[in-house]
Amino acid sequence: MAEETKDKKTASDKPEEFYVRYYVGHKGKFGHEFLEFEFRPDGLLRYANNSQYKKDHMIRKEIYLNDAVLKELKRIIQDSEIMKEDDSQWPSPDRVGRQELEIVCGDEHISFVTSKIGSLVDVEDSKDAEGLKIFYFLIQDLRCLVFSLISLHFKIKPI
Numbered sequence: 001m002a003e004e005t006k007d008k009k010t011a012s013d014k015p016e017e018f019y020v021r022y023y024v025g026h027k028g029k030f031g032h033e034f035l036e037f038e039f040r041p042d043g044l045l046r047y048a049n050n051s052q053y054k055k056d057h058m059i060r061k062e063i064y065l066n067d068a069v070l071k072e073l074k075r076i077i078q079d080s081e082i083m084k085e086d087d088s089q090w091p092s093p094d095r096v097g098r099q100e101l102e103i104v105c106g107d108e109h110i111s112f113v114t115s116k117i118g119s120l121v122d123v124e125d126s127k128d129a130e131g132l133k134i135f136y137f138l139i140q141d142l143r144c145l146v147f148s149l150i151s152l153h154f155k156i157k158p159i
Contacts (some may be wrong), residue, residue, distance in 0.1 A: 004155075010117060015067070016106045017041060017104055017106060017107075018039075018041050018070065018074060018098070018104060018105055018106075019038070019039065019040060019041055019102070019104040020038065020039040020073065020077070020101075020102070020103050020104075020142070021037070021039075021098065021100070021101070021102045021104070022036065022037055022038070022099075022101050022102075022106070022139065022142060022143075022158070023035070023036040023098075023099065023100040024095030024097065024098070024099045024100075024116060025034075025050075025097055025098065026095075026098070026116065028098060032050065033050055033051050034048070034049075034050050034101070035049050035143075036048045036049075037142075037146050039065070039070070039073060041119065042064075043064050043065045043067070043069075043070060044062060044063070044064055044065075044110075045061075045062065045063045045064075045065055045145060045146065046060075046061075046150060047059075047061040047062070047063075047070070047150060048060050048061075049061065060083040061070065061150055061153075061154060063126065063149060063150070065149070069149070072073050073142075073145065074105065076136070076138070076141055076145070077103060077105065078105070078136070079085065080134055080138040081134065081140070082101075082103070082112075082134055082138050083108050083110055084104065084112070085110075085112070085131040085134055085135065086128075086130075087112040087113060087131075087135075088105065088113055089126070089128035090112070090114040090115075090126060090127075090128055090131070090132050090135070091114055091115040091126055091129040092113075092114070092115060093113060093115050093123075094115050096115060096116050097115065097116035098113060098114070098115060098116065099112075099113070099114050099115070099116055099139070100112065100113050101135065101138075101139065112135060112147050114132070114135070117132070117136055117139075120133075120136065123136050
């Protein structure tokens with residue numbers, strides 16, 4: 001009879017560190033309006049949407065994701081090659097608003113800050129159009145993923 005062996009995790013086998021946070025917002029006529037989400041290493045997706053338009057209230061949602069979803073998220077980020085980019089030539093945040101993206105993946109930690117991007121025309125007019133285009137499309141993919149997960153889990157339509 002064969003004896004089963006159980007894998008034991010040592011300190012060197014600890015899972016790769018992984019964290020993603022995105023924020024887009026502005027302060028204006030209706031106060032501080034923003035959308036923010038973060039994927040934490042334990043699988044927790046935290047989502048917040050604060051819109052004061054027509055006296056709306058803040059929406060907060062939390063979902064625990066399984067390893068398959070986190071693995072797909074890592075793949076999306078790695079395939080985008082965003083970790084190779086530099087935001088020094090991107091538009092600075094202004095009165096229109098700001099976007100922030102922070103990613104920790106293994107030993108790499110990167111943080112981007114730029115102005116709100118209305119459309120691809122804004123991207124193409126920047127000093128680093130290729131880098132900003134990578135950021136723009138990655139953000140679209142991440143937002144789509146988050147909205148899909150929230151919609152599936154809570155059966156609501158996020159704004």
